[in-house]
Each structure stands twice: as C-alpha cells, then as structure tokens.
Amino acid sequence: MSFIPKDLTQEKLNTIQLQGLQWTTAHAYNNSPFYRKKFQDAGLKPENIRSLSDLEHLPFTDKEDLQSGYPFPLRSVPFEQIVRIHASSGTTGKRKVLCYTQKDIDTWANLFARCYEIAGLSREDRVQIAVGYGLWTAGAGFQNGCERFGAMSVPLGPANADMHCDMMADMETTVFCATASMALLMAEEIQKRGLLSKIKVKKIIMGAERHSEAMRKRIRELMNVEHIFDIYGLTELYGPGTGLDCEFHNGIHFWADHFIFEIIDPITLKPVPPGTSGELVVTTLCKEASPLIRYRTHDVTRIIDAPCACGVPFPRHDRIVGRTDDMFIYRAVNIYPSQIDHVLSRIEGVGSEFQIHLKQREDGRDMMIIRVERGIKAGPADDAYLAEKVATEIRRKILVRSQVEIVSYGDLPRTERKSRRVFDDRK
Ligand SMILES: [Zn+2]
Numbered sequence: 001m002s003f004i005p006k007d008l009t010q011e012k013l014n015t016i017q018l019q020g021l022q023w024t025t026a027h028a029y030n031n032s033p034f035y036r037k038k039f040q041d042a043g044l045k046p047e048n049i050r051s052l053s054d055l056e057h058l059p060f061t062d063k064e065d066l067q068s069g070y071p072f073p074l075r076s077v078p079f080e081q082i083v084r085i086h087a088s089s090g091t092t093g094k095r096k097v098l099c100y101t102q103k104d105i106d107t108w109a110n111l112f113a114r115c116y117e118i119a120g121l122s123r124e125d126r127v128q129i130a131v132g133y134g135l136w137t138a139g140a141g142f143q144n145g146c147e148r149f150g151a152m153s154v155p156l157g158p159a160n161a162d163m164h165c166d167m168m169a170d171m172e173t174t175v176f177c178a179t180a181s182m183a184l185l186m187a188e189e190i191q192k193r194g195l196l197s198k199i200k201v202k203k204i205i206m207g208a209e210r211h212s213e214a215m216r217k218r219i220r221e222l223m224n225v226e227h228i229f230d231i232y233g234l235t236e237l238y239g240p241g242t243g244l245d246c247e248f249h250n251g252i253h254f255w256a257d258h259f260i261f262e263i264i265d266p267i268t269l270k271p272v273p274p275g276t277s278g279e280l281v282v283t284t285l286c287k288e289a290s291p292l293i294r295y296r297t298h299d300v301t302r303i304i305d306a307p308c309a310c311g312v313p314f315p316r317h318d319r320i321v322g323r324t325d326d327m328f329i330y331r332a333v334n335i336y337p338s339q340i341d342h343v344l345s346r347i348e349g350v351g352s353e354f355q356i357h358l359k360q361r362e363d364g365r366d367m368m369i370i371r372v373e374r375g376i377k378a379g380p381a382d383d384a385y386l387a388e389k390v391a392t393e394i395r396r397k398i399l400v401r402s403q404v405e406i407v408s409y410g411d412l413p414r415t416e417r418k419s420r421r422v423f424d425d426r427k
Pocket of ligand 1: 245246247253308309
C-alpha cells in the first residue's frame with residue numbers, strides 16, 4: 001500500500017491546489033468570524049479567487065492572530081465537530097491552540113504515513129518514538145502516522161536513557177524518532193554503554209529543532225545508522241509531517257496537494273524569485289477546524305525547483321535555515337545567523353561559538369566583525385590563516401565582506417538554549 005500518489009503531475013497538482021484554495025477560502029469566510037472580517041477588511045469575497053495567482057491578494061495570517069483569538073483561534077467548525085485540540089508552547093504570550101475534526105486527524109495520519117514511506121520504511125519496521133506526547137503535536141503525529149502506515153510503534157516519549165536503551169535492544173527497534181539533541185544524547189549513551197552490537201536502529205527521523213551538520217555527522221557515526229531524515233511541520237499545520245527529505249537528502253519533499261507553500265521577502269511581503277530564500281508562508285487546502293490562509297511561519301527556507309532523483313512527484317523545500325526574527329540586513333543583503341553558523345560548521349579548526357558585531361564606519365559604510373572561537377585543539381599560531389579562511393568562505397557563500405577575529409576557546413559567553421549572536425551598533 002502506498003500513501004504517495006505516483007501519478008501526480010504539475011497539471012493535476014494545480015487543479016487540486018485551486019480547488020483546495022477555493023474550498024478553504026469559502027469555508028473560512030462562511031464559518032469563521034475572524035476570517036470573514038479579514039476578508040471584508042481586504043475588500044475580498046471567496047468568489048474573487050478564480051486562479052492560483054489570486055492567492056497573493058489574500059491577507060496574511062500571523063501568530064498574533066492565533067494569540068488574540070485565544071482560546072480557539074481560527075475556529076471554522078462548530079464545537080460538536082471538534083474531536084481534539086493540540087497546542088504549542090507560547091514562548092511569548094499565550095499558547096497557540098489548534099482544533100481538529102476527525103477528518104483533520106485522518107488527513108494528518110495519512111500525510112505522516114507518507115513520511116515513513118519516503119524514509120523507506122516497511123511494515124516490518126519497529127519505530128521507537130522519543131518525542132513528547134500530550135498537548136504537543138509531536139508524539140501524536142509520529143504515533144498516528146506509524147499506525148496508519150502499519151509499522152510497529154514503540155511509544156516511549158522522552159522517557160529516560162535507561163528505558164530507551166532497554167527498549168531499543170529488547171524490541172529490536174529499527175527506526176528512532178527524536179529531536180536532534182535527544183538523538184545525540186542517545187547516541188552517546190549507546191556508545192558509553194557499549195550497546196552498539198545490540199542495537200538494530202538503521203534510520204533516525206529528526207525534527208523540531210535546527211541542528212548543525214556536525215551534530216548529524218556525530219550521531220550517524222556513533223549510532224552507525226544508514227540515514228538521518230529531517231521532518232518538517234508545525235502545530236498550526238496539523239503538526240509534524242508536512243514533509244520529509246528522501247534518501248538523497250537534498251531537500252524536504254512537501255505535500256503540495258495539501259498545502260500551498262509560498263516564499264516571501266519578510267520585509268516587503270512580496271514573493272521572492274523562484275529558488276531564493278525567504279519566509280515560508282503556508283495555505284492549507286483541506287484543513288477543517290483551523291484552516292490557515294497565508295500563514296506566516298517565520299521559518300526561512302527556499303523552494304528547490306527541480307525534480308528529485310528519487311522520483312517522488314512532490315516538490316521540495318530546503319532545510320529550515322533560520323527564523324525571520326533573527327534576520328539582519330547588512331549592505332543590502334538579508335542575513336541569518338544560521339547561515340554564518342553553517343559556513344563555520346564546515347571549516348576545520350574553528351569552534352561553534354561566534355558573535356556578529358555590526359558597526360558603522362566613519363564614512364557611513366556598514367561593517368561586520370565576526371568573532372569566532374578557535375577550535376578546542378587549535379592554537380593561536382593558525383589564527384591569521386583561520387580568519388582569512390572564514391572571511392573567504394563568508395564572501396563566497398553569503399556574498400558579503402566581513403572582518404574576522406579569532407578568540408580563544410571558551411572566550412565567548414555560553415547561555416542556555418539560544419546565545420545572543422548579533423550585536424548591532426549601527427545608527
Ligand atoms: Zn527525493
């Protein structure tokens with residue numbers, strides 16, 4: 001059984017997208033006072049949506065809309081049709097609560113099953129799920145998707161390392177689903193306990209947080225797995241499972257028959273040229289309880305506009321490189337700290353900590369100083385060479401000039417979770 005339509009053509013996709021867009025706009029307009037007002041303020045009616053290009057006339061939806069509509073924002077069906085809610089942690093302000101009809105739950109399971117299919121699982125696989133269950137979407141998503149797909153789920157949630165190690169060995173788990181930091185923790189535990197010969201995990205599906213290439217490499221080596229897959233998704237979009245990268249690991253295939261993905265410039269709010277990085281904006285095509293119309297994810301990625309060698313007929317987007325909130329503009333280029341991080345992660349001899357200082361020169365020109373820690377084993381003798389190398393790579397990859405200062409390992413402050421990276425002293 002396959003969850004991925006094999007005969008999907010661009011033409012078919014366009015038809016599905018237009019029908020879905022028309023259905024969603026009419027559904028939202030007729031059943032949600034929030035959306036109706038939004039449409040009215042924009043002077044639009046659902047019947048104005050005649051082609052896919054009309055999408056860009058529709059107003060955006062943003063996280064503030066979800067917060068101000070608390071507790072049931074965007075709700076577009078009567079309560080009797082709602083069978084579940086999920087919520088995402090509100091780091092600022094109220095939680096974002098999203099409603100689900102039974103059809104929404106089913107759709108989500110089918111889409112998630114596609115992810116397992118793309119990852120090359122079979123029904124013989126045993127899937128150990130280490131992500132959080134409960135109000136969060138992660139556990140429910142991995143679980144329902146696994147059951148729908150037909151593999152055996154081993155639902156542990158985050159649990160502790162002892163339990164994960166025991167179950168992984170005893171249940172002969174073949175697929176491990178976790179956040180990147182959890183996967184790394186487990187990989188290190190397995191190594192420390194000398195369990196590798198007892199472990200049968202061949203694939204890891206990782207989601208929910210950004211992680212560096214170095215981290216993936218370390219997990220792959222420690223656990224001796226064949227593949228690490230990246231899953232994408234947000235609570236607002238059912239949850240995880242809107243797409244997965246295939247075995248070629250060259251972008252995340254996303255379900256364009258259920259979502260329209262647009263990439264916009266977060267400043268001008270206009271679509272960017274094809275293939276350019278920008279903010280991902282999503283419109284759902286058949287979501288009932290909490291439909292999304294041009295929802296600004298604030299995640300930064302780009303669409304990869306080329307067929308994939310794997311033959312899956314779904315388009316791809318690149319790995320998420322950052323959040324628009326972290327973006328800064330330097331000499332007319334939009335830059336995300338994660339792009340700098342990415343460049344640094346590929347240079348031997350530099351550490352992972354860095355700071356970006358933006359200043360204004362006397363002549364009014366902007367300048368960027370990047371302070372980078374030396375790697376733990378490197379000495380100051382190589383500093384000049386390293387600084388030159390970093391500056392060259394940044395010029396090559398991000399197309400801007402910078403001044404690089406190498407500092408000792410441990411010199412830059414470490415803070416919990418998110419270090420402050422950008423110090424902007426420009427006027
Ligand atoms: Zn592919």
